[in-house]
Amino acid sequence: MASSTVAESEMEEEIKLGSYGGKVRVLRQDEESAAAETMLLWGIQQPTFSKPNSFVSQSSLQLNLDACGHYLSILQSPSSLSTPGVTGSVMWDSGVVLGKFLEHAVDSGLLLLHGKKVVELGSGCGLVGCIAALLGAQVTLTDLPDRLRLLKKNIETNLRHGNVRGSAVVRELIWGDDPDQDLIVPFPDYGDN
Incomplete structure (x- = not known):
């Protein structure tokens, strides 16, 4: 031994x-x-x-990376960071790590996202939701009303490819408000916060 x-x-x-x-x-x-x-x-x-971010430069207008066989270009709005409480306008390392973790977990057979209902709370720039959709999930990306324009632009830019296995929709969700029934019925298979 x-x-x-x-x-x-x-x-x-x-x-x-x-x-x-x-x-x-x-x-x-x-x-x-x-x-x-x-x-x-x-x-x-x-x-x-x-450093708060090693993978992502929050002063850049966009983050480019490869995920799920696609070249993703995530737009950021660094000028919004000067507004107190606004964090959803730029990428954070945690989003990059979570997105790559999902990709590896699906590739290695540890996680199945194909056809699963996923609700992402506080989606920010939308990287994780884009990756989940590329992996086959039916994703609802949510955030506050003033963050939706950037989020929608990133979803449209990165998921317009013909070979996206899942889908993504963007919805407004304010924490503390009752969610729309279609977010919780049927209950999501996975949720991200």
């Missing part, structure tokens, strides 16, 4: 990444662990710098 453990540990290569000098396990192509890839990305981005 001990020799088996030694053999396995010798096969795993660890390298130092980031300014903090922490060791991370090198991922092999045959590994399909979203958690491992997320931790690797986190390590590469040197979290000790305490």
